[in-house]
Amino acid sequence: MKTKTDVAVVGGGLGGLAVATLLARGGRKVTLFEKSRHLGGRAHTTEVEGYHFNLGPHALYLEGAAARVLGRLGVPMRGGSPRGEGSFALRGNQLYPLPSGAVSLLMTDLLGAAGKLELGRVLTGLGRMDAAALEGRSLREWLDEHVTREEVREVVAAFFRVATYCADADALAADAAVEQFQRARKGVRYLDGGWSELVRALAGMAKDAGVAVVGSARVESVEREAGRVRGVRLADGTEYEAETVVVAGGPRDVAALLPGDEVLAGWAAKARPVKAASLEVGLSKLPRPRALFALGVDRPWYASVHSAWARRLAPEGGAMVHVAKYLGGREEEASEAELEGVLDVLQPGWREHVVTKRFLPGLTVMNALPAKRLGERPGPRVEHVRGLYVVGDWVGEEGLLVDASLASAETVSRLLSTETGARAA
Ligand SMILES: Cc1cc2nc3c(=O)[nH]c(=O)nc-3n(C[C@H](O)[C@H](O)[C@H](O)COP(=O)(O)OP(=O)(O)OC[C@H]3O[C@@H](n4cnc5c(N)ncnc54)[C@H](O)[C@@H]3O)c2cc1C
Known part of the structure; x- marks a missing residue:
């Protein structure tokens, strides 16, 4: 006998836990599978x-x-x-006051007078910039166009690195980088x-909302029939029937769950x-x-x-x-x-x-460096497989890192509640 659930969520990181909780609070019967012994994924x-x-x-x-x-x-x-005090720029083996604000910019000996002026101008301009207008350019192109001095470019690139986690300015999309820089400036x-602590709180909320959490359970495949999902099969052979499957892992995890699917294999290869x-x-x-x-x-x-x-x-x-x-x-x-x-x-x-x-x-x-504009990332709805959704840091139009994971979780819950509303009407 197959166990029935409305939604099977594959992956118990923050993305999976959030989407499971949102859907369960919306009235769905949700089962979440996590292959590891503990929940949380990279938030462990x-x-x-x-x-x-x-x-x-x-x-x-x-x-x-x-x-x-x-x-x-x-x-x-x-x-x-973290506030500014005790913060340094490291060049060679030397520490300098980190020029992240007006006072530290004046105090630092990392740059000469002209460099300080230019850095001040670039940082102020960045705060006001329309990130969407930079679509199609790499961060390197943007740096070359907007920052004249090499010593200043290095410092600006370092600020982008800490905000985005990406060290490859040649590949990183300028719009994604500037948007993330502006977000980081508003505080972390x-x-x-x-x-x-987030994992613990979310797991408690998932449970309270009625999510059935199955730990140490690796999903081996997403089962489909006539272009739509019909459930998942675990590595131990257990099967769950579900009309919706949300995979909250990386692009390679998704492709491995539906072998032979060229679109999903393409997403994995490109990431x-x-x-x-x-x-x-x-x-x-x-x-x-x-x-x-x-x-x-x-x-x-x-x-x-x-x-x-x-x-x-x-x-x-x-x-x-x-x-x-x-x-x-x-x-x-x-x-x-x-x-x-x-x-x-x-x-x-x-x-x-x-x-x-x-x-x-x-x-x-x-899981994927945003090399193009964010709007070109896949999902969350997988258009060619009805009932299949993806959640993660490589998905959807909003944000980087965990912001993208949780934004895509939120979008999935909104899409599914709209569908339910439409069906009921
Ligand atoms: C070094 C480092 C630094 C970071 N710093 C930041 C930061 O400063 N700010 C920030 O916002 N984010 C940061 N992140 C990213 C952040 O940790 C993740 O975005 C966040 O934890 C959300 O992850 P997720 O749920 O999308 O994916 P994951 O946490 O990767 O969860 C996916 C889960 O799916 C499970 N899974 C996969 N396949 C299967 C399967 N077949 N069956 C069952 N389970 C499966 C995995 O075991 C895993 O638990 C950092 C990450 C790292 C590694």
């Missing part, structure tokens, strides 16, 4: 000896779709926003206790993942308590003491630090030693205080 937080590490540095964009959807669902997003938040290397360090003490953030200017580095801004990330007196390298473009690989070298500059002497440390060389930050 690992706890080691009282240190809470996200899977690489994570910041929630306060003006993004994720904050909007989580707010609508009632998920708490407690945490702290590091979350108390890490992103697992160029955005990667990063991550070094997570738990320290018993911060050697330089006033050095909290470093952004690489001539190399794609990032280092930030997340526990300085968010609570419950490190035990009392300790510090939790994320170091990362944005991969892509000319920098495809990273070694642990390189990332440790970045921390040597920001926090000399840190090695004497290490409690725990983890290096992850190639994390997938985004």
Whole structure:
């Protein structure tokens, strides 16, 4: 006997949990399958000896779709926003005050007078720019057109890197980059206790809304008949009948679930993942308590003491630090030693205080780099397979990173409620 459900959701990351909860609250019977033992996907937080590490540095964009959807669902997003103090630009092995605002721009010796003037002008202009008008251009083209001095271009490119996570300015779409830059300027938040707090809250809400969550359950295929879905089959052979299937994974996951589908295979082949290397360090003490953030200017580095801004990330007196390298473009690989070298500059002497440390060389930050305008990303509705939808950071017209995942989750719930309304009428 096949189990019946209205909607089968494949994937229990934030995207899958959000779409399942929205649909269940809208009155649908929803079953969610997650192949891993724990929910959360890339929003998982690992706890080691009282240190809470996200899977690489994570910041929630306060003006993004994720904050909007989580707010609508009632998920708490407690945490702290990094402010300018203790922030540096890193060039060579040298730290300079990070010129991110008017005062730090005046103070920094990263640039000469003419460079400071140009940077001030570019940053002000960026804040007001109509991102949609940049459609069809790469970030590199935009930088070449709008920034004269090479030293200033480096700094502006570094700000784009930290906002978008993409190091490949030649490939990244300028409209997506500028929109994300403007969003980042409105504020980001590091979350108390890490992103697992979002997962925990959402999982509780999913359960309260009646979602049946099936863990350690890998969906092997989406079953279809006469151009529409009819359910899913798990790796252990169990089958579920469903008139709607939402796949909340990457483009390769979707293509693998419907083998032989050329459109889906094409999406997977075209998607160029955005990667990063991550070094997570738990320290018993911060050697330089006033050095909290470093952004690489001539190399794609990032280092930030997340526990300085968010609570419950490190035990009392300790510090939790994320170091990362944005991969892509000319920098495809990273070694642990390189990332440790970045921390040597920001926090000399840190090695004497290490409690725990983890290096992850190639994390997938985004399933697809937005190389064209956002409107050309696939989904969420899969037009040629009735009843099939996709949710993720590579889907739909809005946002990057988790903003795209949750915006696409919201769109799926809206599309399905419109369909139900139309059917009932
Ligand atoms: C290093 C790093 C840094 C990041 N920083 C930020 C940041 O600062 N800001 C931000 O907004 N975002 C950031 N992100 C991205 C963010 O983590 C994700 O966008 C977010 O967690 C939402 O992911 P998702 O639910 O779309 O996909 P995932 O979290 O990837 O979830 C997909 C889930 O589907 C499951 N699955 C796949 N196939 C199957 C199958 N066949 N059967 C059952 N289950 C299946 C997977 O196990 C997984 O749990 C970062 C990511 C990384 C890796």
